[in-house]
Amino acid sequence: MAVHVRRLRRKIWQVLSSIKTGVVLLITVVVLSAAGTIVLQRPVTEPDEMQRAYSPQMLRILDGVGLTDVFHARWFVALMILVSLSIIAASVERFPNAWRYYARPYKSPDKTFRKALPLQKQVPIPDEETGLVAAERSLHALGFQAERVVQRNHFSLFAERNRISEMAVYIVHASLLLIFFGGIVDALWGWRGFVKLTQGQQSSVVELRDGKQKSLPFAVRCDSAGQENYADGTPKKWWSQLTVVRNGQDLERKEIVVNDPMVYGGIRFYQASYGPTGKLEKLLLTAKTTSGAAEQKDLALGLNETATLDSDTTVQLSEFIPDYVIGDGRVYTRSNSVQNPAAHLVVISRKTAKRVNVWFPALEGFAENTQSPYQFDAVDLKMGYFTGLEVSHEPGQWAVWAGVVGMGVGLAFVFYVAHTRFWVVPVQEANGKLTLWVGGLANRNREAFEERFRGLVNKIEAEVKKESEAPAHTRVPSIA
Amino acid sequence: MARARVEQQPAATGTTLIVTVGLGIAFVLFMAFLNVVKTGNLLNESNLLYASLIFYAGAGALYLGFGVTGTDSYVRFASIATWIGLAANTGAVAHRWYEAGHPPFASIYEMLLSFVWTLAVLTLIAEKKFGVKVIGTVTMPVAIVGVVLMQLLRTEVHPLVPALQSTWLHVHVTLAMLAYAACALSFALALMFLIQDKMQNETFLATTSLFTIGIYLGILTRFENWGGLSVVAWNAQEKSEMFLQRGVRLFVIVPDLGWLMLLVMLVVAAPFVLYVIGRVRNNEALFTLANRGVFVSILLQIVALAVFLLRARAGQYPSLDAEGFYATSLAASPFILSGLVGGIFSSLLYLLLLWRRPDLERLLPTAEALDRITYKTICIAFPLLTLMIAAGAYWANRTWGSYWSWDPKETWAAITWLVYAGYLHMRITRGWRGRRAAYFAILGFAVVMFTFFGVTYLLPGLHAYA
Numbered sequence: 001m002a003v004h005v006r007r008l009r010r011k012i013w014q015v016l017s018s019i020k021t022g023v024v025l026l027i028t029v030v031v032l033s034a035a036g037t038i039v040l041q042r043p044v045t046e047p048d049e050m051q052r053a054y055s056p057q058m059l060r061i062l063d064g065v066g067l068t069d070v071f072h073a074r075w076f077v078a079l080m081i082l083v084s085l086s087i088i089a090a091s092v093e094r095f096p097n098a099w100r101y102y103a104r105p106y107k108s109p110d111k112t113f114r115k116a117l118p119l120q121k122q123v124p125i126p127d128e129e130t131g132l133v134a135a136e137r138s139l140h141a142l143g144f145q146a147e148r149v150v151q152r153n154h155f156s157l158f159a160e161r162n163r164i165s166e167m168a169v170y171i172v173h174a175s176l177l178l179i180f181f182g183g184i185v186d187a188l189w190g191w192r193g194f195v196k197l198t199q200g201q202q203s204s205v206v207e208l209r210d211g212k213q214k215s216l217p218f219a220v221r222c223d224s225a226g227q228e229n230y231a232d233g234t235p236k237k238w239w240s241q242l243t244v245v246r247n248g249q250d251l252e253r254k255e256i257v258v259n260d261p262m263v264y265g266g267i268r269f270y271q272a273s274y275g276p277t278g279k280l281e282k283l284l285l286t287a288k289t290t291s292g293a294a295e296q297k298d299l300a301l302g303l304n305e306t307a308t309l310d311s312d313t314t315v316q317l318s319e320f321i322p323d324y325v326i327g328d329g330r331v332y333t334r335s336n337s338v339q340n341p342a343a344h345l346v347v348i349s350r351k352t353a354k355r356v357n358v359w360f361p362a363l364e365g366f367a368e369n370t371q372s373p374y375q376f377d378a379v380d381l382k383m384g385y386f387t388g389l390e391v392s393h394e395p396g397q398w399a400v401w402a403g404v405v406g407m408g409v410g411l412a413f414v415f416y417v418a419h420t421r422f423w424v425v426p427v428q429e430a431n432g433k434l435t436l437w438v439g440g441l442a443n444r445n446r447e448a449f450e451e452r453f454r455g456l457v458n459k460i461e462a463e464v465k466k467e468s469e470a471p472a473h474t475r476v477p478s479i480a
Numbered sequence: 481m482a483r484a485r486v487e488q489q490p491a492a493t494g495t496t497l498i499v500t501v502g503l504g505i506a507f508v509l510f511m512a513f514l515n516v517v518k519t520g521n522l523l524n525e526s527n528l529l530y531a532s533l534i535f536y537a538g539a540g541a542l543y544l545g546f547g548v549t550g551t552d553s554y555v556r557f558a559s560i561a562t563w564i565g566l567a568a569n570t571g572a573v574a575h576r577w578y579e580a581g582h583p584p585f586a587s588i589y590e591m592l593l594s595f596v597w598t599l600a601v602l603t604l605i606a607e608k609k610f611g612v613k614v615i616g617t618v619t620m621p622v623a624i625v626g627v628v629l630m631q632l633l634r635t636e637v638h639p640l641v642p643a644l645q646s647t648w649l650h651v652h653v654t655l656a657m658l659a660y661a662a663c664a665l666s667f668a669l670a671l672m673f674l675i676q677d678k679m680q681n682e683t684f685l686a687t688t689s690l691f692t693i694g695i696y697l698g699i700l701t702r703f704e705n706w707g708g709l710s711v712v713a714w715n716a717q718e719k720s721e722m723f724l725q726r727g728v729r730l731f732v733i734v735p736d737l738g739w740l741m742l743l744v745m746l747v748v749a750a751p752f753v754l755y756v757i758g759r760v761r762n763n764e765a766l767f768t769l770a771n772r773g774v775f776v777s778i779l780l781q782i783v784a785l786a787v788f789l790l791r792a793r794a795g796q797y798p799s800l801d802a803e804g805f806y807a808t809s810l811a812a813s814p815f816i817l818s819g820l821v822g823g824i825f826s827s828l829l830y831l832l833l834l835w836r837r838p839d840l841e842r843l844l845p846t847a848e849a850l851d852r853i854t855y856k857t858i859c860i861a862f863p864l865l866t867l868m869i870a871a872g873a874y875w876a877n878r879t880w881g882s883y884w885s886w887d888p889k890e891t892w893a894a895i896t897w898l899v900y901a902g903y904l905h906m907r908i909t910r911g912w913r914g915r916r917a918a919y920f921a922i923l924g925f926a927v928v929m930f931t932f933f934g935v936t937y938l939l940p941g942l943h944a945y946a
Contacts, residue, residue: 019909026902030895037888037935071886183884192882259648259878270881392881400883404870411866415859447852 036070134463168413175406185396273388319344535565547617662861667925689752714809
């Protein structure tokens with residue numbers, strides 16, 4: 001029984017770590033992601049638009065298998081986890097070998113290796129030391145520091161560069177896993193929401209994407225906000241002056257613009273939109289008596305605010321309609337933008353308790369402007385504006401950015417840094433002649449390496465020639 | 481035999497083409513000069529663009545001449561013309577940058593401007609550094625199409641909406657341009673590999689036919705009632721597309737154009753059908769017929785392009801979504817236009833291959849070398865793609881508060897990345913070389929093209945700016 005379980009476990013491990021599984025999983029991810037871009041997706045598309053696009057049965061099927069929200073469906077997350085597991089398994093499977101290779105470099109090539117190495121050359125030498133010195137010098141000229149390796153009865157040389165490149169592929173895969181990890185953390189614990197603030201308003205409640213609300217441990221206040229336009233009227237810049245408030249204290253202030261958010265306590269506030277609330281801040285008016293006796297008075301009224309005109313008369317702003325239309329005997333607003341504004345004032349006489357409805361403009365059937373003891377002129381509208389803030393909390397993003405940097409570095413090593421090695425071994429041939437066996441190996445960019453290898457061999461030959469022509473007494477006797 | 485034929489060609493033909501092209505350039509420049517004298521405005525963007533068009537066209541003609549005859553002296557003059565065209569192009573880019581105050585990546589027009597510039601630079605690099613002289617035969621016509629498209633799309637400097645005012649955007653787009661250019665290069669090299677690898681002409685015939693079928697199927701997704709073709713309406717005063725509401729374009733229906741496109745689709749599909757039948761029945765004669773079909777399809781494709789040009793430039797058309805009649809313009813349908821031109825271009829390339837294959841084989845590097853260079857360009861493209869996606873994610877994070885939102889363009893960029901990752905894994909761990917690797921490189925570029933054009937044309941999303 002135990003044997004059976006173990007065998008099964010090993011089988012699963014083998015399947016997970018095989019490159020075939022990896023490729024199949026990759027293809028599955030590709031196909032499903034592509035489906036997710038072709039089928040309309042739920043949270044982004046409005047429900048009625050979905051209904052317009054697909055028939056009810058079709059929609060039921062799509063919803064049932066989760067194709068209307070591919071990237072948040074359980075099976076997609078499961079698939080991503082499977083991909084991660086496959087990467088981990090494949091890396092674990094291959095890592096020990098690579099690590100051994102990395103940690104214990106192969107410095108003394110044996111006979112079989114020397115025979116099999118594709119890139120090699122033999123240079124005749126007068127004695128071992130001359131050959132080794134010549135090789136050391138030539139390698140040094142190439143930028144390699146050669147190491148003398150002690151063999152049984154002689155020395156050989158080993159030189160290498162960029163051994164780290166053997167590990168680079170693991171850096172890349174680990175970085176990818178780190179990115180996945182960050183993404184999963186954000187999917188589980190991250191959130192996104194929206195806050196709408198008017199000037200001076202503060203709020204500690206965020207409206208989340210799914211309609212729920214989230215309370216923050218602090219409040220954010222909008223001190224001012226605005227929009228700058230290009231000459232042609234298209235928006236150039238939206239900005240908001242924000243303050244973080246906690247227990248009545250101002251903790252931090254920042255002016256945010258579209259590409260420059262405020263971060264406080266791991267929560268980011270982005271400038272997302274800016275626009276009129278459709279609500280009036282102040283209506284500026286002038287008033288003078290109908291008889292023209294008293295002087296003109298300037299008034300500024302907010303909604304439902306009352307101003308005194310004389311000892312008997314007051315005026316109240318009871319309604320403001322930003323974009324009015326008349327229908328069914330009532331005044332409606334069509335939109336929140338100030339397209340076609342109307343204001344409703346009520347002039348009240350305290351003595352007689354008489355109420356007169358004054359309208360701007362004088363809407364027929366509603367306005368009793370002529371009965372009013374005062375004549376009003378609307379001077380200006382001061383509208384309220386809101387600033388829309390996108391709020392997000394992404395605790396996993398640091399893992400993502402770390403992964404991105406790691407991947408950049410890893411890929412640079414994978415593609416552009418080659419692990420290059422040279423071996424130099426003095427060899428006694430069968431006919432008694434002494435030669436220097438020179439071998440080289442690079443793990444990538446082999447063509448360029450071959451060129452360098454040929455250069456090295458030529459240099460060694462030249463050095464050997466120079467050495468042998470030098471006076472004999474300068475030569476150190478060989479230890480062999 | 482073919483080799484002998486080329487060597488026997490009289491040297492005089494070499495100079496004939498150079499002299500003709502030189503005289504053509506001189507004549508057109510003289511006409512342009514008269515115009516400049518009249519308006520007194522020399523160094524503005526449209527003049528520079530015009531100059532680069534003239535020289536690129538000259539270079540293109542010479543490169544094509546080289547591709548067909550293999551006369552080496554053509555290349556020398558072609559690269560001189562490319563250098564001058566590139567200088568004018570650089571001037572146009574700089575002028576645009578100076579005038580707009582931001583690097584020229586904000587609209588389709590500006591991206592084309594930068595793309596053509598990159599293409600010309602890459603052509604010169606490939607030619608001078610790697611000795612791939614024939615590359616200009618492919619890239620220069622593409623550059624010419626790009627400049628012509630720009631003449632049609634030419635727009636005023638539009639101010640940037642707030643979301644686009646970010647250095648990271650420029651980093652993102654620059655990387656995307658470089659990565660896509662590298663992918664394009666790997667695609668061209670993979671095709672050349674297949675030529676050198678003795679892939680049969682018939683296979684090229686089938687793929688060319690499939691490619692054009694794909695283009696016309698894409699165009700036919702806009703097929704509307706009564707055989708019309710929907711195109712985006714164009715506001716001539718504001719020089720911009722018309723919108724019903726934010727992000728929703730207003731489409732108008734050009735009557736009967738849909739039928740024409742359907743007809744052309746059938747004709748471009750004919751060589752493929754003939755090829756399949758020929759394969760199944762083992763009948764070589766059908767391949768000859770299919771080759772004639774390609775010739776006929778080019779003529780019809782040109783007709784389709786001409787009719788599309790005429791109908792889009794003038795006329796008022798009804799819409800399904802709004803009352804009244806609206807105008808459209810070529811600038812409103814850049815994808816359809818480039819699809820039509822791309823179809824003709826690929827069919828012409830096939831004819832070039834069909835008629836001049838031995839010469840091409842002589843001019844190209846060996847299959848082994850091409851295989852290696854293809855891999856190397858992908859080794860450049862893949863890190864660039866990675867960085868491009870990372871820069872885009874970083875920008876999105878600063879602008880929308882989320883580094884990844886699975887919008888179609890993002891998803892397809894990730895798919896592109898995965899496909900090339902697959903290529904690298906197969907090549908490095910499984911030792912895929914030759915044909916299979918070349919097919920993979922071609923598939924990768926097809927996905928790149930879909931990400932670049934298809935997603936914007938067919939799928940909705942946040943990347944509405946470009």
